[in-house]
Amino acid sequence: MKPESFWHIFINASLINNFVLAYFLGICPFLGVSGKKETAMKMGGAVTFVMVIAATCAYGINLLLIAVGAPFLQLISYIVVIASTVQLVEMFIKKMSPALFRALGIFLPLITTNCAILGLVLFQTNKGYGFLESIVYALGAGAGFTLALMLMAGLREQLDFAEVPEVTKGTVLTLLIAGILSLSFMGFAGLGG
């Protein structure tokens, strides 16, 4: 595999293969907390933070597991790292900003089961990224997640005032918008070669 530049990795993770719109990772918070722009922004920040820490730890763990010859423990150790990081972030947010803590609600502990984070860690291992590459990849994925969440929140804020048929309200409408967003993100394919 030819080495990719950092910029390339970043663009690839955030735009071309956007985690939400191309890989369908992290759909639950995408549908759940994308009601308001402000909450979406902060959720994106929290997820990006967890992603970077998880990616860093996973890199170390992967080296360790290969050294002791126990790759079947990969999944279990990754999920433990992610769960601990989320716990840390949760305590931090609770202390620093109780209002944000309430706004994120159940979706904060649910970052643990956010597939975007585990997905990121698994992809990073599969692609054989080095230490710095992993961090850039995590930042790109986080930026892409935040971007998708923000776009969705903006659109949904507008749609609160729109008149739509009763049956399509809620999840159906959100999914339709997500489909259109996903289509438009396909326009980024080929960017960066």
Place this chain on the structure above:
Amino acid sequence: MSVPAKTKTGFLDSLEKSPATDIFLKGLWRKNPTFVQVIGMCPVLAVSNTAENALAMGLATAFVLLMSNTLVSILRFVIPKQVRISCYILIIATFVTMADYAIQAMSVELHKALGAFISLIVVNCLILGRAEAFASKNTVETSVLDALGMGAGFTFALFCLGAVRELLGNGSLFGIAVFPASFQEWVVMMLPAGGFFTLALWLFIFNAVKRAKQNKERGKALP
């Protein structure tokens, strides 16, 4: 898979009287994880591009769900309350690793097609949700039934999506061509966007059916 057929032909009311079938049917239809509860969406959208992938994914998830529900239910008096979520996750991760290696042993091709999404069963909210909401509070037998129902409901939903997407996007079903060669493939359906659109369509149908049923009942009650 004879049960889904039964639910459609209106045996529902007579079957629901027994509690065991009630628990099973709840997962399959009334509280279908995908169409009604809308949880565990990531794999639903990601691997439903062909009917075969969808079915394999559904069965793998159902297996993990069954095993984890059983074990969580057995251990429900042993696991301390404070660390229960971590314990559940560890149990689930163990079974997912098993499923991952089993699929790889059975069919390398399938393993490649599903990719990282087999490992991602770990973070399927459906499994953790059932462990927390059902298995940790109920007996082993009912937990097994619940897992079977939810697993069947999940597989059914995945198959619904996969079939539509493969049919429209590739003109085939389980790799067998259905439409004549002149059929113009609807490529969008195979792309990520198609997943969103197809799911929106199914949810729309479900909502419409539910609404029609409610209106009918209201109409009956009023006069």
